[in-house]
Amino acid sequence: MKPTKHTISVLVNDQPGVLQRVSGLFGRRGFNIESITVGESEEKGLSRMVIVTTGDDKTMEQVEKQLYKIIDVIKVVDLSANPMVARELALIKVHAEPSARPEIVSIVETFRASVVDIGPSSMIVQVVGDSEKIDAMVEVLRPYRIKELSRTGATAMVRGAVK
CATH class of the missing domain: 3.30.70.260 (ACT domain)
Structure with missing residues (x-):
């Protein structure tokens, strides 16, 4: 098997x-x-x-x-x-000089994620979704130099009627 x-x-x-x-x-x-x-x-x-x-x-x-x-x-x-709903949350701290921020914000909006913190040279992005969405967002942000990444791991429930 x-x-x-x-x-x-x-x-x-x-x-x-x-x-x-x-x-x-x-x-x-x-x-x-x-x-x-x-x-x-x-x-x-x-x-x-x-x-x-x-x-x-x-x-x-x-x-x-x-x-x-x-x-x-x-x-x-x-x-x-069974058919299920699974979600994960990730916080991604990315190097973000002010000149790169509009590009990063555009990526964040595309993924329906959000910027949760802005520092002098970094941003923290929060993204929620299935593991594939999180993986994709990490890959797209990688060229901006990810400084730190924290993922919750999946949480899930079976879809549909209550048993």
Whole structure:
């Protein structure tokens, strides 16, 4: 089976050490976590982790079984098995002398991004979208000399009706 990208939602008790146990499981099994986001969920006392990783279906089935063995894991869903909405946020600090700013602002507008800070020789751009959009924006801004880049990693939900 060919490895594919999987986006997994893991609902967990909001307790110290849960993130370490979940990420440790991936590490022990030799899986790379491409991104992981964690935050509060719709239910008080529970957090949602959204993990992006690569593996074949059989491997992901094993990961799911192992996750359920962690006491604080409540529910595991492979979101990529369904139509989903996934978004990421990036902050990109780019070298921007005043003469280059109009060009950069034009790029920002094209990507429906926004300038969130302007310094004497730099600008910070915020962009939200799928990973491909973020990648494209980074590539277009690269010639202006990216000084710093911070990405959140994907967060996602299944589209459609509430279950």
